[in-house]
Amino acid sequence: MNCIFCDIVEKRAKAEILYENDLVISFLDIRPVNYGHALVIPKNHYKDFLSMPKSELDEVIKITQKISSAVYNSLKPDGFNVITNNGTAAGQSVFHFHFHIIPRFTNDSFSFRPQLKNYENGTMKEYAEKIKSEIKL
């Protein structure tokens, strides 16, 4: 299996590493939206958010908050996004789960402003009921 992120974990590929521990590694995205755009990934290979085991997800989220804080405090952006793309339709290009931490600046070039829809009469409840029927805790 060819996976650039596994190669980074195994040090077969170079990356500008920000932090690592037994379970998680964080490094700079080689093609940043803005400079300082960081990634946080589990060292084990999981393809997406849904396939992450809870214990490792907890650690990835904890480290994502710590790296976000470091990005925010060191680079002083106006804001930042924490996002994860799941599936090609959502923009996922490396199928090894990762969070993006993207420093944002007022009027930067990155746009995430969709055309918002309105629910037709009653359909909001239908969508909620469909989703609620699949919530498994």
Ligand SMILES: [Zn+2]
């Ligand atoms: Zn991988």
